[in-house]
Amino acid sequence: MKFQLACGDVMPGCPTTFSESSRDALMSAVAGHAAQEHGITQITPEVAEAVSAQVRQVD
Ligand SMILES: [Zn+2]
Structure with missing residues (x-):
């Protein structure tokens, strides 16, 4: 299971994407980037x- 997010879906124009193995890890990566x-x-x-x-969950 992967949790993925394209920052551009929240912040239009931002090319950064995230892929982490837990929702908590994803949220902390996003928080640091934000x-x-x-x-x-x-x-x-x-x-x-x-x-x-x-956030998208990918098996
Ligand atoms: Zn961004």
């Missing part, structure tokens, strides 16, 4: 919701 690349240092419930809505 802080570094998008200046988003607070993962609010709204941001977390927008991100998790775009």
Whole structure:
């Protein structure tokens, strides 16, 4: 099982993609990227919701 996310689905224009073996690992990778690349240092419930809505699970 892989958890995948294209940042561009949340942040239009961003080419970064993520692929992690757990949802927690994916969310922490996204959080680090969001802080570094998008200046988003607070993962609010709204941001977390927008991100998790775009997560794809691949067997
Ligand atoms: Zn991004």
